[in-house]
Amino acid sequence: MTEEKMSSYQLGMIIISFFIGSALAINPAVIAKQDAWLAFLFGWGGGLILLWVAIxxxxxxxxxxxVGxxxxCFGRVLGKLIALVYGWYFIHLSAEVIRTYASYTxxxxxxxxPLLFFSVSYSLVVIYSLKVGIETIGRISEVFVPFIILVVLFTFSASLSSMDISxxxxxxxxxxxxxxxxxxxxMxxxxxxxxIFLMVLPNLNHQNSFKKTSLLAYLIVGCILFIVVCRNLLVLGADMLARDIFPSHIVFRLIPGIDVAPLLDINLIMAGIVKTSICIYASAKLITEVFGLLNYRILLLPLTAFAVSLSMMVRGTVMEQVTVTMEIWPIYSIPFQIIIPLTLLLFSxxxxKNYNHNRT
Incomplete structure (x- = not known):
């Protein structure tokens, strides 16, 4: 099978789309109320450290x-076992994303x-996109990212009359x-x-551009989400920001003279498709490498079907979903995002150091 490749620009657009993902619908910084902007900056700074570790x-x-x-770092047996645990985490993440967007809709x-209708609808688009190839997700992101930037800037400008600096x-x-x-x-x-992008990295045309592309994409997405947090806080106020499940939707509804809420729906659908696609792709590629399979595409349908089924089981009401997302998911993610990556860095x-010492 011909190895799929993508340009640095496409990778950067995918990273931005992935990060925007569910953050447009649910942003954890809002629980800090009037200090949401400061909480976001703390998280953004902490995330930069994790980004540096991965790079x-x-x-x-x-x-x-x-997987490699x-x-x-851990040997063939233990390394593959830990890789399979990551495969579970990526599938679980895709289920969470599917449920978030289906719940929003x-x-x-x-x-x-019915909730299941939207979960299946999103997933069919994901399967089709990945069947065509990962570069398709890059092309989708190339169109989506400039659109979301324009929408964010437009809604910020249109909401100026409703903002209260206090x-x-x-x-x-x-x-x-x-x-x-x-x-x-x-964070x-x-x-x-x-x-998760360590599973996508081998598809990059120019490997030496990975660091620059990732940092630039991280900077751009941080600016986008910071504007969204500040916009929502200035328009809604601290109490309503913290109480409302989907604050961006309320802000879009409050823009005078025009109904721009459908633009948010489009943004969320596109971001959800990209994020879910990357999660499914990463898990499929991971399983393919662990078991030495020839084609990851044969896994797309069963993995996506499993993610949809899991998405219907992981949560009850929307409020329960938000509570678990804010309180349990961060703790659950610590081994995958902090402990194992730091251990990998230290081992590497x-x-x-031992290799260089032996050479000398």
Whole structure:
């Protein structure tokens, strides 16, 4: 099978789309209320550290995927076992994304339509896109990212008359703990999920551009989401921002003179498709490498079907979904986003030091 390749620009657009993902619908920084902007900056900064860890690991293992890196560091048996655990995590993440977008659609747009209908509809698009190839996701992102930037800038400008600068006050009224806690959750959701791109890296045409592309994409997506957080806070105020499940939807509805809510729906659907596609692709490629299969495409349908089934089981009501997302998912993700990557980095640095010592 011909190896799929993508340009640095396409990878950057995919990273932006992936990070925007569910953060447009649910942003953990809002639990800090009037300090949501500060919590986001804390999370953004913490995510930059996790991004550096992932980039450094990739640099120490050129042209290798996460599976190859795990095998290099932990050996063939243990490395493959840990890889399979990551495969579960990627599928679980895809199920969470599917459920988030299906819940959003049935809550604010089509409340009479069954949840399963939207879950299956999203998944069919994901399967078709991946069947064509990962470069298709890159082309989708090339169109989507400029569109979302224009929408964010437009809605920010259109909401200026409804903004109240006093919604930023009082700053740190309850100390640093609430924004730090919300910042940690923001670091995990979505920035810590960058580890998944170690499964995409081998598809990059020019491997040496991975670092620059990732950092630039991270900077852009951070700016986009920071504008969204500030816009929602200035328009809705701290209490309503923290209480409402989908604050961006309320802001779009409050824009005077024009109904722009469908633009948010389009953005969320496109972002959800890209994020789910990357999760399914990463898990399929991971399983293919672990078991030595020839074609990852044979796994797309069963893995996506499993993700849809899991998405229908992982949550009850929308409120329960938000609660688990904010409180349980960050703790659950710590081994995958922090502990194992840091261990990989330490092992990689140690092995390189021993290699250089032996050469001398």
């Amino acid at each position: 450094k690991i990739a640099e120490l293992h050129p042209k290798k995927s996460l 890196i795990l095998i290099d 049935t809550t604010v747009t089509y409340p009479e339509t 919604n930023f006050q009082p700053i740190l009224s309850q100390g640093f703990l609430p924004p730090l806690t919300a910042g940690f959750t923001t 995990i959701l979505p920035f810590g999920e960058f580890i 640095l140690f092995n390189r």
